[in-house]
Amino acid sequence: MNKTLITLLLLTNVLTTALKDTQRVVLVTGGNKGIGKAICKKILETQPDCKPEPRIVNIASASGPNFVSNLPSASDRAWYQNADLTWPDIHSKILETWDAPDYDNTAYGFSKALLNLYTLVLSRSHPSIIVNSCTPGWIATDLTAGMGASNEPSEGAKAPIHCLFGDVGEARGWYFGSDMKRSPMDKYREPGSEPYEP
Ligand SMILES: NC(=O)c1ccc[n+]([C@@H]2O[C@H](COP(=O)([O-])OP(=O)(O)OC[C@H]3O[C@@H](n4cnc5c(N)ncnc54)[C@H](OP(=O)(O)O)[C@@H]3O)[C@@H](O)[C@H]2O)c1
Numbered sequence: 001m002n003k004t005l006i007t008l009l010l011l012t013n014v015l016t017t018a019l020k021d022t023q024r025v026v027l028v029t030g031g032n033k034g035i036g037k038a039i040c041k042k043i044l045e046t047q048p049d050c051k052p053e054p055r056i057v058n059i060a061s062a063s064g065p066n067f068v069s070n071l072p073s074a075s076d077r078a079w080y081q082n083a084d085l086t087w088p089d090i091h092s093k094i095l096e097t098w099d100a101p102d103y104d105n106t107a108y109g110f111s112k113a114l115l116n117l118y119t120l121v122l123s124r125s126h127p128s129i130i131v132n133s134c135t136p137g138w139i140a141t142d143l144t145a146g147m148g149a150s151n152e153p154s155e156g157a158k159a160p161i162h163c164l165f166g167d168v169g170e171a172r173g174w175y176f177g178s179d180m181k182r183s184p185m186d187k188y189r190e191p192g193s194e195p196y197e198p
Contacts, residue, residue: 067109
């Protein structure tokens with residue numbers, strides 16, 4: 001048996017034990033820095049009490065609703081909120097715009113609008129998983145370096161942690177603002193203002 005295999009077996013054992021004892025495993029992508037790292041730290045610090053129910057939180061951005069609200073036609077805006085769509089529909093949209101120029105940095109907003117739509121579609125297709133998305137807010141990380149953001153990454157961890165461990169009630173396929181309130185997917189909602197009610 002080589003060293004790699006032994007390490008893998010040990011890791012599998014640790015994971016299995018963790019599953020058996022707590023029924024809880026957290027996978028954080030982008031956990032080496034920025035908001036992902038702050039989420040990992042928060043989880044380790046507080047070890048939030050939670051039911052063993054599967055959840056996913058996608059980290060979106062206010063750029064998503066901003067992108068949708070700037071689309072000229074109502075049908076285009078509705079498309080980004082249509083829970084009856086499927087992954088192939090989303091994939092086709094990505095391919096459709098693959099070569100389009102990135103006018104005014106719209107590609108980022110486009111990707112986050114699609115992420116919100118994917119959240120909705122994923123939630124609809126996997127009702128046993130609590131799938132939601134959120135914006136972390138305007139946070140000082142490598143991504144925003146030189147752009148004037150001053151909030152600490154720990155601030156940005158709040159909404160994701162809420163979506164993962166908080167009481168989200170009936171929220172399924174929802175998009176949350178950085179203040180942990182439901183926000184619309186088709187226009188910007190100021191944190192601290194009234195939560196979105198469809
Ligand atoms: N900061 C803000 O104000 C803000 C606002 C709204 C939304 N967000 C969203 O919050 C999330 C985290 O952003 P951040 O501000 O924490 O940025 P960050 O500090 O730059 O961290 C980005 C993380 O994503 C990883 N990553 C980048 N490209 C990847 C790829 N192709 N595959 C796998 N991992 C990749 C990076 O890993 P490496 O270091 O290995 O590249 C890093 O761990 C992003 O989705 C961002 O759009 C941030």
